[in-house]
Amino acid sequence: MHEASIAQNILDIAIDTAKQNDAKIIKKVFVKIGKLAAVDINSLLFAFDALKEGTIAENSTLEVEEVLIKGECEECGFINNYDGYFFSCKNCNSLNVKIIEGEELNITEIEVE
Template sequence: MHEMAIAEGILDIALDYAKQNAAKKINEIGLLLGEMSGVEVDSLEFSFNMLVQGTIAEGAQLKIKHVPLVGRCSKCGREYHIEHYDFWCPECENGVLTTISGREMQVEYLEVD
């Protein structure tokens, strides 16, 4: 379950930030999770809630912002939501595109006291 390792990374980032800023409590952690990140949200939340027990992040809420998988066609320039991992441009049927969003997996913000 790679969600446990991801949760550990999130907690490490939050605790490090809290320490650097003399925070006493971590209340909320905002995450950006791309559609293509492969993260199972329920498993991530379960793992995170297990890991924070006994830390200053105990009781902290994970606020997850889902980022859609969007690509830009290198031929016609059209941007579109990529569905079912179909990377062909629906406009010109070119298969060469640049992924604009949807691969994110990062801490966006922390709310601390």
């Protein structure tokens, strides 16, 4: 289950960042996850809640923003959102579509006290 290791990573980074900023309590952690990262959000939240016990993030919540898949056609430059794993340009039908968004997994903000 790779959601557990992702949750652990997020937690580690959040705790390190909070400590570097002399924060005592983490309240919220915001993450952006692209649809292509293939992360099951419910599993991630579940793992995060289990792993945060006993840390300064114990009472924090994980706020997940899902990022749609965005592709740019290399033939005609058309940019479109894609839902799923088959990419063909909706303007010219080319299969030469470059993914420009949707693979990311980033912590965007950490709310501390």
